[in-house]
Amino acid sequence: xxxxxxxxxxxxxxxxxxxxxxxxxxxxxxxxxxxxxxxxxxxxxxxxxxxxxxxxxxxxxxxxxxxxxxxxxxxxxxxxxxxxxxxxxxxxxxxxxxxxxxxxxxxxxxxxxxxxxxxxxxxxxxxxxxxxxxxxxxxxxxxxxxxxxxxxxxxxxxxxxxxxxxxxxxxxxxxxxxxxxxxxxxxxxxxxxxxxxxxxxxxxxxxxxxxxxxxxxxxxxxxxxxxxxxxxxxxxxxxxxxxxxxxxxxxxxxxxxxxxxxxxxxxx
Amino acid sequence: xxxxxxxxxxxxxxxxxxxxxxxxxxxxxxxxxxxxxxxxxxxxxxxxxxxxxxxxxxxxxxxxxxxxxxxxxxxxxxxxxxxxxxxxxxxxxxxxxxxxxxxxxxxxxxxxxxxxxxxxxxxxxxxxxxxxxxxxxxxxxxxxxxxxxxxxxxxxxxxxxxxxxxxxxxxxxxxxxxxxxxxxxxxxxxxxxxxxxxxxxxxxxxxxxxxxxxxxxxxxxxxxxxxxxxxxxxxxxxxxxxxxxxxxxxxxxxxxxxxxxxxxxxxxxxxxxxxxxxxxxxxxxxxxxxxxxxxxxxxxxxxxxxxxxxxxxxxxxxxxxxxxxxxxxxxxxxxxx
Numbered sequence: 001x002x003x004x005x006x007x008x009x010x011x012x013x014x015x016x017x018x019x020x021x022x023x024x025x026x027x028x029x030x031x032x033x034x035x036x037x038x039x040x041x042x043x044x045x046x047x048x049x050x051x052x053x054x055x056x057x058x059x060x061x062x063x064x065x066x067x068x069x070x071x072x073x074x075x076x077x078x079x080x081x082x083x084x085x086x087x088x089x090x091x092x093x094x095x096x097x098x099x100x101x102x103x104x105x106x107x108x109x110x111x112x113x114x115x116x117x118x119x120x121x122x123x124x125x126x127x128x129x130x131x132x133x134x135x136x137x138x139x140x141x142x143x144x145x146x147x148x149x150x151x152x153x154x155x156x157x158x159x160x161x162x163x164x165x166x167x168x169x170x171x172x173x174x175x176x177x178x179x180x181x182x183x184x185x186x187x188x189x190x191x192x193x194x195x196x197x198x199x200x201x202x203x204x205x206x207x208x209x210x211x212x213x214x215x216x217x218x219x220x221x222x223x224x225x226x227x228x229x230x231x232x233x234x235x236x237x238x239x240x241x242x243x244x245x246x247x248x249x250x251x252x253x254x255x256x257x258x259x260x261x262x263x264x265x266x267x268x
Numbered sequence: 269x270x271x272x273x274x275x276x277x278x279x280x281x282x283x284x285x286x287x288x289x290x291x292x293x294x295x296x297x298x299x300x301x302x303x304x305x306x307x308x309x310x311x312x313x314x315x316x317x318x319x320x321x322x323x324x325x326x327x328x329x330x331x332x333x334x335x336x337x338x339x340x341x342x343x344x345x346x347x348x349x350x351x352x353x354x355x356x357x358x359x360x361x362x363x364x365x366x367x368x369x370x371x372x373x374x375x376x377x378x379x380x381x382x383x384x385x386x387x388x389x390x391x392x393x394x395x396x397x398x399x400x401x402x403x404x405x406x407x408x409x410x411x412x413x414x415x416x417x418x419x420x421x422x423x424x425x426x427x428x429x430x431x432x433x434x435x436x437x438x439x440x441x442x443x444x445x446x447x448x449x450x451x452x453x454x455x456x457x458x459x460x461x462x463x464x465x466x467x468x469x470x471x472x473x474x475x476x477x478x479x480x481x482x483x484x485x486x487x488x489x490x491x492x493x494x495x496x497x498x499x500x501x502x503x504x505x506x507x508x509x510x511x512x513x514x515x516x517x518x519x520x521x522x523x524x525x526x527x528x529x530x531x532x533x534x535x536x537x538x539x540x541x542x543x544x545x546x547x548x549x550x551x552x553x554x555x556x557x558x559x560x561x562x563x564x565x566x567x568x569x570x571x572x573x574x575x576x577x578x579x580x581x582x583x584x585x586x587x588x589x590x591x592x593x594x595x596x597x598x599x600x601x602x603x604x605x
Contacts (some may be wrong), residue, residue, distance in 0.1 A: 005473070058497075058498065059497075060494065060497055078605075080497065080500045080501060080502050081500040081501075082500075083500065084498065084499050084500025085500070088498065089494075089498040090498070091492075091494035091495060091498060092431070094491070094495060095492075096491070097360070097361065097490060098356070098357045098359075098361070098490050098540070098545040099540070099544070099545045100487065100544075100545045100546060101544065101545075101546065104487060104490065104545070104546050108487055108488045108491060108495075108499060109499055110483070110497040110499075111488045111496075111500055111501050112499050112500025113500075114484075116481050116484060116485070117483070117484040117548060118484065158295070158499075159498075162499055239307065
């Protein structure tokens with residue numbers, strides 16, 4: 001078992017990253033290192049550039065400026081297949097069309113490894129991924145007939161079948177009920193303990209505080225600076241969301257609730 | 269019945285269907301006993317019978333029924349396999365090659381050739397079919413990306429343009445040629461010959477072969493563009509390959525047999541209902557089942573009444589109600605959003 005190294009190993013290095021869509025600046029001068037084997041949470045209001053940042057890291061978009069590297073290697077030098085063997089990406093809410101079985105869906109995670117059709121070992125890895133998530137009972141069920149929570153667990157198994165070292169999750173729990181939210185977050189925790197680097201966009205700052213190791217806060221395309229990224233101070237959250245917050249102390253963590261008078265906005 | 273048995277039966281289905289279809293036809297002189305005698309002769313079990321009757325039987329089976337049955341099989345298989353590929357790549361179970369303008373493109377090409385004699389009919393139909401689909405494709409392409417919605421929209425536009433051009437040709441031509449054009453667009457397996465097979469089988473085979481190789485990747489693409497890119501395949505590139513192969517197969521099929529409706533749409537649905545959505549198995553089964561289906565429909569169309577019902581009309585008459593039934597009743601595992 002590898003020791004968890006908090007400081008030296010950088011999974012993702014981003015320097016001076018900017019992205020414009022037409023004349024609209026979506027991200028400006030992002031500089032950040034994301035530590036390997038830790039769970040980094042990205043917070044921010046809708047439209048602040050979180051998803052764009054993920055799509056740039058995942059190689060779906062090309063930046064106008066700046067540099068992204070995975071374990072020291074620039075993403076520009078990766079082929080799609082090479083990148084998929086290191087980096088798994090869960091896009092926002094998947095909508096299935098065809099009634100594939102769960103195993104067939106998980107098996108597609110092997111696409112970056114196989115030539116044209118998967119082999120027996122790929123089926124085995126897909127099965128292991130289902131075991132790992134604890135959903136072997138669903139193996140032969142139809143993906144289209146599962147609940148939203150079950151579907152999300154299957155999509156996580158698909159990423160595990162991909163065998164990546166870094167996993168990006170874009171709002172993995174936004175459409176799930178309370179129980180499945182906890183289930184997904186606990187699975188993420190286990191993956192991080194196995195030294196996988198997980199970066200997730202979350203909307204709930206309390207779930208972020210309870211499970212996250214490091215916190216990145218985006219506002220209007222820029223990272224908020226000037227705080228210890230291992231903490232999630234309520235002042236920073238007030239700045240991120242532009243609302244007044246009440247702090248509750250729990251288990252040595254600061255949890256927050258919106259202060260009840262909604263129109264009492266903090267000045268930017 | 270387990271899925272494996274079902275798949276095996278469907279894959280072997282063409283053997284009895286193709287052989288059995290040799291027995292079927294309007295020619296009274298070619299009785300089933302005669303066909304068996306011919307088969308025994310061909311298998312070397314009995315010596316060749318030089319009588320005029322036996323020679324006639326041989327002629328009917330080998331030069332009329334044989335090529336017709338084989339052509340129907342290849343055309344049905346090509347249209348079905350192209351349909352299943354396009355449905356996967358567009359993530360839309362209502363798509364077939366006709367939605368991209370193939371039908372109107374080939375019909376215009378055939379009409380132009382029939383009325384002007386500038387080009388061989390088949391070649392002209394094939395070329396204009398490819399032209400229509402690739403026009404739809406490149407019209408829909410923006411910044412190197414193709415959205416399914418724009419592709420279907422541009423398919424509608426291209427269909428409209430070629431239909432308008434077809435109408436112009438029909439207006440300008442004389443009534444006899446007009447009749448030939450109308451007959452062509454209704455599907456025309458009765459003109460099947462070895463010569464027609466020779467000029468098109470390899471185009472259909474290339475398309476079918478390519479789709480067979482890409483069949484598992486259709487599973488990946490069917491999950492969506494982001495989901496495809498996330499596991500390391502470039503969705504645009506994969507779609508371009510699938511479009512190329514399915515257009516080759518479908519365009520060659522339509523160029524030789526005319527417009528045969530509903531097969532490319534309905535067969536993939538039936539196959540998914542029978543054996544499940546996994547394209548690794550659904551693609552080969554679509555080929556064998558779609559081919560056998562068209563052979564059977566063709567058997568009916570050439571025997572049920574004294575005149576021959578055009579095959580394209582027949583498949584549409586059978587396929588249309590069946591498809592509506594699918595939409596209304598059956599659990600087909602997807603919902604229109």
